Amino acid sequence: MSVSQDAAPAMIRFSNVNKHYGQYHALVDIDASVSKGEVLVVCGPSGSGKSTLIRTVNRLEEIDSGSITFDGREVSGRVGRADLNRLRSRIGFVFQSFNLFPHLSTLENITLSPIRINGVKKDLARTKAMALLDRVGLAEKANAYPAQLSGGQQQRVAIARALAMEPPAMLFDEPTSALDPEMVGEVLAVMKGLAAEGMTMICVTHEMGFAREVADRIWFMDAGRILETADPETFFTNPQHPRAQRFLSDLRH
Amino acid sequence: MIENIVSIVQENWLLLLIGQYPNGPLGGLASTFILSVLSIVLAFPVGILLALARLSPWRAVLWPATAFVYVARGVPLLMLILWVYFMVPLLIGRTVPGFVTMLVTLVLYEAAFLSEIIRAGILALGRGQMEAARSLGHGYFGAMRWVILPQALYNMLPSILSQFVSTIKETTLGYVINVPELTFAANQINNRLLTQPFEVFAILAIVYYVICWSLTKAATTLERRIAAKRAGTRRIAPELRPQALTAEL
Numbered sequence: 001m002s003v004s005q006d007a008a009p010a011m012i013r014f015s016n017v018n019k020h021y022g023q024y025h026a027l028v029d030i031d032a033s034v035s036k037g038e039v040l041v042v043c044g045p046s047g048s049g050k051s052t053l054i055r056t057v058n059r060l061e062e063i064d065s066g067s068i069t070f071d072g073r074e075v076s077g078r079v080g081r082a083d084l085n086r087l088r089s090r091i092g093f094v095f096q097s098f099n100l101f102p103h104l105s106t107l108e109n110i111t112l113s114p115i116r117i118n119g120v121k122k123d124l125a126r127t128k129a130m131a132l133l134d135r136v137g138l139a140e141k142a143n144a145y146p147a148q149l150s151g152g153q154q155q156r157v158a159i160a161r162a163l164a165m166e167p168p169a170m171l172f173d174e175p176t177s178a179l180d181p182e183m184v185g186e187v188l189a190v191m192k193g194l195a196a197e198g199m200t201m202i203c204v205t206h207e208m209g210f211a212r213e214v215a216d217r218i219w220f221m222d223a224g225r226i227l228e229t230a231d232p233e234t235f236f237t238n239p240q241h242p243r244a245q246r247f248l249s250d251l252r253h
Numbered sequence: 254m255i256e257n258i259v260s261i262v263q264e265n266w267l268l269l270l271i272g273q274y275p276n277g278p279l280g281g282l283a284s285t286f287i288l289s290v291l292s293i294v295l296a297f298p299v300g301i302l303l304a305l306a307r308l309s310p311w312r313a314v315l316w317p318a319t320a321f322v323y324v325a326r327g328v329p330l331l332m333l334i335l336w337v338y339f340m341v342p343l344l345i346g347r348t349v350p351g352f353v354t355m356l357v358t359l360v361l362y363e364a365a366f367l368s369e370i371i372r373a374g375i376l377a378l379g380r381g382q383m384e385a386a387r388s389l390g391h392g393y394f395g396a397m398r399w400v401i402l403p404q405a406l407y408n409m410l411p412s413i414l415s416q417f418v419s420t421i422k423e424t425t426l427g428y429v430i431n432v433p434e435l436t437f438a439a440n441q442i443n444n445r446l447l448t449q450p451f452e453v454f455a456i457l458a459i460v461y462y463v464i465c466w467s468l469t470k471a472a473t474t475l476e477r478r479i480a481a482k483r484a485g486t487r488r489i490a491p492e493l494r495p496q497a498l499t500a501e502l
Contacts, residue, residue, distance in 0.1 A: 058388055081392065089390025099385035103404050113389040116399055147482070165389060 010069070011036045011169050011200045012057055017066035017076075019052060019224075026052050027063070028224040034202060036168075039195045041211040041232075042204045044221035045247060050204040051096075053221070054171045057202070058091045059084060071168060089117055092162030092170035096177050098154040100146040106133065106157050107142040110164045118165070125164075132160040136190050152183030156190055169200040176207055208251060212236055220244045257452045265442050269456070272433045278352070280433030282460065288352065288434060289421045292359035293367075296420075297413075299360060300367030305397070307372050318368075325365030331426055334358045338430045351432040355424070363420055370412045374405030408479065414472040418465045425461075435460065 013033040019026045027049050034040050042050045055061040056068060059075060068075040075087060101109050110129035114120040120128075133139045136156040138149075146154055155175055162170060172191065176184040188210050195201060195214045205211065211218055211232055218235045220228040220243075228241045239245045262269070272280015279287070306318035325333070337358045342348050378401060386396035406413070425436040439457040443450050 060384055060388060085390045085392050088388055091388070093385075093388040095381065095385060095388075097381055099381040101382065101385070101400055101404075103407060112399055113391065116395060117390045145482075161389070 009036055009072075010034065011038070011071055012202070013069045014053075014056075015067045015069075017053075017056065017063050017068060019056065019061065019063045026224050027056070030066070030224075030226060032219065032226055032229065034169075034200065036200055037198045038216045039199075039201045039214055040203070040217050040219060041215040042202060042219045042221060043206065043208070043211060043247075044227075048221040049224040050221050051173050052224075054173055054202050054204055057171060058088045058093055060093075085117070089113070089165045090167050090169075092159075092165065092167035094155070094158055094162055094170065094172045094175045096174040098146075098151070098158045098178070100154050100158055100161070102146050105143050105145055106138065106149070109146070109157060110161045113161070114164050129160070129164060132163055133157075135163075135193070136160045137186070150183060151179045152186045155179065155183075155187045159187075159190055159194075163194075169202075170194065172201065172203040172205065174204050174206070176205065208236070220247065222247075254452065257449060258456060261442065261446070261449065261452055262456060265438075268438050268442065269435065269460075272438050278350075278433050280435075281438045282435050284352070284433055285421065285424050285435040288355060288359070288424045288427065288432070289417065291356055292363055292420050292424075293417050295356075295360045296363035296367055299364035300371055301402070303364055303368035304371035304375060307368060308375060322365045322368055325362055326369070330358070330362055330423055331429065333362055334426055334430060337361075351427065351430045354430055355427040355432045359420060359423060362423070363416060366416055366419075367413065370409050370416065371402075371405060374409035374412075375401055377408065378404055410479065411472045411476040414468060414475065418468045418472075421465060421468075422461065 010033040014030040017027055017030040030053065042053065044050055052061055056063050057070060057075065059079075063076055067077065070087060070091065073087070079087070101112070104112060107126065107129050110132060111120075111122070111125040114125045114128070115122060130139060130142065133142055136159060138153055138156055138160070141149060141153060141157070146157070149157065159170075159175075175191070176187050179187065184207065188207060191201070191203065191210070192214050203210075203215075213232075215232050218228075218230055218232055219226045220230075220235065220239070220241065222243050228235065228239060228244045230239070235244070236248065239248055268281060270281045271283045272278065274280065274283075278284075303318050303322060306314040307322065309315050309318075334355065338351075338354050341354065341357070382400055382404065383396055386400040387393075391399065424432075424434055427434050428436045428440065431437070436457060439453055443453040446453065
């Protein structure tokens with residue numbers, strides 16, 4: 001389900017985005033966009049700015065200059081507090097370290113935000129949460145606490161929690177990097193399902209198999225820049241940028 | 254000696270329990286108990302506000318809160334009591350009962366200590382919880398109310414409980430401004446008997462010890478339960494879960 005960049009309107013657009021951490025230039029002139037329904041994989045060596053980039057979309061990181069729009073609306077600059085909260089509720093974010101709320105059961109983790117932010121009725125929120133848990137294959141864990149779940153299960157609950165706000169786009173920040181190898185598959189399967197349903201996704205990941213199979217496009221980043229943008233086939237068989245060639249060859253060894 | 258203690262208790266148990274009530278103000282153990290509970294209950298929300306102010310990026314709230322906490326923690330309680338005792342009537346232009354003076358002082362004093370406990374609890378949670386809440390669309394206070402504080406307060410329950418134990422012991426200082434409480438009652442008895450101070454104050458020590466020891470014991474038990482919950486080894490009874498704790502906030 002390849003979506004051409006020009007045909008579909010942009011869901012997320014970075015225009016000339018720059019960010020520094022002190023002296024360090026973390027994002028350099030990022031100028032790129034993600035279309036509606038597109039599945040984008042961002043890859044590159046650690047410290048290349050991948051996580052920083054997606055964290056700027058919901059303003060977990062502030063940018064120094066440039067602008068970011070989400071679904072046609074300005075994210076950066078002076079956005080009112082209420083607008084920022086509404087914006088964040090429309091961008092699903094999945095963390096490397098899951099960040100489930102340990103004091104709440106699985107079901108409560110998922111229903112908390114729809115109930116408290118969107119004012120969804122408790123019964124309805126529970127019904128929807130159960131459907132989401134079913135979708136990530138964890139319906140029988142509804143009453144378990146995060147500490148009682150494996151890493152893979154926690155991450156699947158975290159995805160369900162983000163989906164509960166019915167966001168039009170999902171951002172994944174290395175969702176499988178903290179998992180034992182045997183649990184990576186179950187999380188990727190959920191992500192593949194989402195991609196197949198047409199969710200707009202940006203995935204920062206080192207799972208090149210997933211990238212190859214699911215991504216519509218790949219951004220390769222290093223030192224705060226997007227060095228190469230390509231469809232997976234081209235990227236994996238014929239990368240253009242020497243840094244990308246080296247990165248891929250390092251992965252194979 | 255033991256017989257003396259028993260007979261003193263037998264003759265004065267009502268005074269030790271409720272002071273001269275109903276012929277005078279409520280005193281004795283009841284007064285100590287009410288003073289302690291009211292102090293900690295009122296200090297709790299103040300402590301939360303102070304903790305949030307101390308974590309705030311705005312200097313206008315950060316600096317006064319920090320100054321207050323430093324001063325309250327840095328001076329002896331007795332000095333604070335005397336200060337409130339002599340200054341508050343001057344400021345508001347009328348006398349204040351000792352009980353109220355003591356209550357106000359304890360609330361301020363305990364709030365400063367509780368705020369440091371709560372602040373530590375919040376900081377110990379790490380950034381991830383706040384980020385997760387904010388990324389779902391919760392505002393700062395929503396994230397605090399539903400995600401951060403329930404965890405921070407729950408994790409800090411043992412410390413909060415031992416602060417309560419300190420409060421009980423600190424109510425004895427009310428004696429210096431004539432607050433009718435347990436120590437005051439014991440002293441009244443001692444003044445009447447004159448010859449048995451050891452026995453009278455032994456009774457006092459035993460009562461405080463039993464109360465404070467049981468609360469400390471409860472704190473330890475709680476600590477163990479929390480450790481077990483963190484390890485995920487047992488289901489937590491609903492009444493022990495943090496929502497129950499913060500529901501009254």
